[in-house]
Amino acid sequence: xxxxxxxxxxxxxxxxxxxxxxxxxxxxxxxxxxxxxxxxxxxxxxxxxxxxxxxxxxxxxxxxxxxxxxxxxxxxxxxxxxxxxxxxxxxxxxxxxxxxxxxxxxxxxxxxxxxxxxxxxxxxxxxxxxxxxxxxxxxxxxxxxxxxxxxxxxxxxxxxxxxxxxxxxxxxxxxxxxxxxxxxxxxxxxxxx
Numbered sequence: 001x002x003x004x005x006x007x008x009x010x011x012x013x014x015x016x017x018x019x020x021x022x023x024x025x026x027x028x029x030x031x032x033x034x035x036x037x038x039x040x041x042x043x044x045x046x047x048x049x050x051x052x053x054x055x056x057x058x059x060x061x062x063x064x065x066x067x068x069x070x071x072x073x074x075x076x077x078x079x080x081x082x083x084x085x086x087x088x089x090x091x092x093x094x095x096x097x098x099x100x101x102x103x104x105x106x107x108x109x110x111x112x113x114x115x116x117x118x119x120x121x122x123x124x125x126x127x128x129x130x131x132x133x134x135x136x137x138x139x140x141x142x143x144x145x146x147x148x149x150x151x152x153x154x155x156x157x158x159x160x161x162x163x164x165x166x167x168x169x170x171x172x173x174x175x176x177x178x179x180x181x182x183x184x185x186x187x188x189x190x191x192x193x
Contacts (some may be wrong), residue, residue: 051149052085053110060127061168062136062158066177069134073173076123077102077142077156083110083149090147091118099140100127110146136160 057080063069083089091108103126108118118124127140139155146152159165161174 050152051146052083053089053144053146053149053152054082054084055144055152055154056080056082056115058142058154058156059159059165060134060140060156061165061171062134062160063171063174064176065136065160065162067135068175069130069171070173070175071130071133073130073133073171074126074128075100075130075134075158075171076119076168077125077127078123078168079118079125079144081108081110081116081118083112083114083116085112085148087148088112089149091144092147093145094125095143095145096127096140097143098131100130102127102142134158 057078059078061076061078069075077094079091081091089110091104091110094102094104096102105122105124105126108116108124110116136158137160138158140158142154142156144152144154161168161170
């Protein structure tokens with residue numbers, strides 16, 4: 001075998017795994033589980049958590065893929081929190097700066113060492129009067145005010161209402177993705193049959 005053939009064979013052998021990896025797309029399974037804002041949300045000086053509060057999951061439920069939540073609309077916020085302090089704590093308020101007005105239905109009690117989900121059939125935290133339309137993929141900065149832990153700031157992602165989030169109730173007022181209309185040649189071809 002000539003050196004040129006060896007080079008071509010080696011290049012094909014080395015390129016095969018790379019090219020195979022490109023074909024899996026965005027729906028590929030990974031070996032690492034993913035939860036929005038997992039761990040990285042509250043890394044403070046190299047340690048997980050801040051002021052004894054851990055937020056292993058935080059997301060804002062957005063529209064269906066391709067849709068939008070209109071300007072001045074409302075979206076629910078879903079938080080999972082853990083208090084690792086020495087005494088119970090309470091989430092007293094939430095603010096979203098200029099992005100929206102945050103509404104907390106009632107203070108959320110955080111007993112020591114117990115995971116608490118701030119979600120229900122009626123969301124406990126809602127962002128109302130959005131200052132811009134949301135399409136999913138953005139992040140909004142939220143300030144969580146706790147009785148003992150003080151203020152904790154998070155950049156919370158807007159997750160599309162699909163895949164693992166499809167089981168949540170759809171966001172009221174969301175504008176669905178536009179449906180494509182047939183091109184004139186497709187419509188003419190269908191009528192001919």
